[in-house]
Amino acid sequence: METIMKTNLKTFLTGIVLLALSATASAKPYPPLQARTLADQPISSSGKITYLKFWATWCAYCVEEMPLLQQAFENSQESYQVIAVNVGFNQTVKGVKTYLNRYGYRFPTVFDASGSITRQYRVTGTPQHILLDASGKEIYRSALLTDELRQHLATLTGDKL
Amino acid sequence: MKLHNPITLLLSLTALLLSQQSIAAPVEYIFINLWDEYVQQTPLPDPHPDIERRFLHPDINIDKPSVDQFTALFPVYDGLKIDTHNQLAIRYGVRQTPYRLVVEGKKVITREALIKAPLAAHADQPAQDQTLQTLSGHPFDPTRPGAGFRVLFFSDSLCPFQHIPNCERRIAQNNHLSANIDYPVITVIKPFYVDHTQVSAYQQRFNVNHEIVFDSHNQLFRRFEVTDLPYWVVQNRQGKVIYRANQVPPLPL
Incomplete structure (x- = not known):
């Protein structure tokens, strides 16, 4: 009986420690994103609320959402910045530029040629929406464009949905 | 210098050769x-x-x-x-x-x-509106819900998958809803990366207890502006949307 209790206690404590560690890990801010856009402009997430969208032209879900990303960019009113990160896999800079120009998308886009930005933000799927606060902490993450994400963005701009 | 016995030496040599x-x-x-x-x-x-x-x-x-x-x-x-x-x-x-x-x-x-022709993303293809029907062959009109409310459950036959969080639980919730209300419930399936075979497999895998529409041209997702999955939309008898959320509708509304 005592052995079972000790085992249970040990399991419980291990669980608490793991939970605390995972909470610490998820609360840790990401190092700031420093990159150049396809328009060859420097861009940084440092000190700014940033809406990152990871995407690719071959991703049907991503392409479907693009007009809404453009809308979020136009509505941002400097209350947050939009950075579209093309994941660079099965992509070329020329192809991505052609795609963006064809539809008149004007949001800043970074081409992740080596995949390092995708790794930095632990992105394993497209699309991926990540909202960072000014210190680089993740406020919200989702695969698709959810109502919660719209609510976050609307709150930032002071709009009602 | 330390001397090894012959067996140890032989074994080490074999291991070395094998690893190389x-x-x-x-x-x-x-x-x-x-x-x-x-x-x-x-x-x-x-x-x-x-x-x-x-x-x-x-x-x-x-x-x-x-x-x-x-x-x-x-x-x-x-x-x-x-x-x-x-x-x-x-x-x-x-x-x-x-x-x-x-x-x-x-x-x-x-x-x-390896050479392969480039593929266009499904959503990048021109929008088309076509006549829709359920898997069992009944016509489906998005503007005419019928006599009362109608629940549309937007889902994805790729479930379970990372972009559709908790989809299995939500599909079960929707089946439960369908079994407990008098209004029709229709599951609408996203067309990306799937065909009728996967939709039929979804129907069987989740024991779907109501009609399914395969939205093969993504027209219902566009019409109802659904970008989240799974997602519920409720129409009144005039076809007006009176509820939309990624939560089960608390019927009766």
Whole structure:
């Protein structure tokens, strides 16, 4: 009986420690994103609320959402910045530029040629929406464009949905 | 100098020879994207009798059940593995699929992109509105719900998958809802990367107890502006949307 209790206690404590560690890990801010856009402009997430969208032209879900990303960019009113990160896999800079120009998308886009930005933000799927606060902490993450994400963005701009 | 006995020396020598042989044996890696393969299969080069072939999938938009489902359908890719954390892709600088590498020891002796025509993303194709019907053949009109409320449950037959969080639980919730209300419930399935076969499999896998519409041209998702999955929309008898959320509607509204 005592052995079972000790085992249970040990399991419980291990669980608490793991939970605390995972909470610490998820609360840790990401190092700031420093990159150049396809328009060859420097861009940084440092000190700014940033809406990152990871995407690719071959991703049907991503392409479907693009007009809404453009809308979020136009509505941002400097209350947050939009950075579209093309994941660079099965992509070329020329192809991505052609795609963006064809539809008149004007949001800043970074081409992740080596995949390092995708790794930095632990992105394993497209699309991926990540909202960072000014210190680089993740406020919200989702695969698709959810109502919660719209609510976050609307709150930032002071709009009602 | 320490002397080893002959047996230890022999064993060490054998282990050394074996390890060198395993390092030196060439391996062919073929990176594929299974979602592209569903649309258009890669013409694979003939395997070399002395070179082990390993199929790899980049660690993006993938999970084990999707791999298993794919290899069951395309046995030629038997043994396909996910390149976890893209370790090999990063090591060998692979940034496209389909791609072939032959590696001997740590040295890449052959690398080539396997030729394939570019694919257009499904959503990038022109919008079309077509007459819709349920899987059982009944006509479906998005503007005419019928006598009372109608619940539309927007779902994805790729479930379970990472972009559809908690989809299995929500599908069960929707079946429960359908069994407990007098209004019709219709599941609407996203067309991306799937066809009727997967939709029928979804129907069976989740014991769907109501009608399903395969939204083959994505027209219902566009009409109702649904970008989240799974998602509920409730229409009143005039067809007006009176509820929309990723939560089960608290009927009666």
